[in-house]
């Protein structure tokens with residue numbers, strides 16, 4: 001599969017790059033960003049952290065605002081940052097910021113008009129990792145993280161794929177999308193009205209059924225305007241306690257939902273993932 005380099009910018013001795021490619025799974029052209037530490041120019045292969053962004057984001061919000069490159073360079077971790085939905089004039093969209101382009105919710109849509117392109121789950125679990133592993137000096141050690149809608153994506157993808165990731169983390173994730181307005185709107189639109197199908201994309205439900213105990217870190221700002229209505233970390237925590245799942249959920253006084261919060265704690269998340277990505281048993 002062809003990858004076209006769109007831009008390459010030096011950062012902390014590494015390279016922040018953006019690529020464009022044709023996605024067979026999404027049936028459209030996609031962009032994604034990659035940070036390659038300077039060490040990645042040799043023969044060695046490096047572990048990867050996939051970062052999933054939130055509503056309204058492209059692949060550029062995280063690379064431009066989180067300041068993750070310094071620690072990724074120091075730790076020797078490749079960052080892969082996909083877009084949040086299929087894109088293009090031929091791709092269905094909605095007037096709202098919380099559905100359609102920029103709001104793919106990391107699911108495989110079954111409903112019209114979304115089904116032809118909105119297959120973000122398969123894109124992230126199958127097509128993109130295969131592309132990354134064929135074209136960059138990366139190993140098969142993968143971790144996954146994300147913010148808000150992307151936190152939901154990271155948690156659900158990790159929980160649905162035991163053995164695929166060494167660790168998962170999230171900032172301000174949508175923890176129980178079946179029970180919040182953002183999730184109800186997206187899941188009804190992409191999957192239809194049968195709520196048993198929604199359970200496949202709800203981290204709180206998936207965690208209560210999980211067979212694997214994956215290292216899991218969640219950071220949540222206490223001044224986040226979306227906390228009570230949309231995010232519901234307490235539902236996930238209750239499921240974790242009931243299942244004996246080792247969830248590390250940290251609340252931080254004073255922080256909101258923005259990338260200022262992410263930039264403050266991204267070093268902690270990268271070090272958390274490095275403990276599992278870099279230490280092979």
Ligand SMILES: N[C@@H](CCC(=O)N[C@@H](CSC=O)C(=O)NCC(=O)O)C(=O)O
Nearest residue numbers: 054055056057061097147148149150259
């Ligand atoms: N436009 C909306 C909210 C949009 C918003 O806050 N998006 C967040 C993710 S929210 C959950 O997925 C985001 O990351 N925005 C991009 C950024 O660079 O900050 C509104 O105004 O309510």
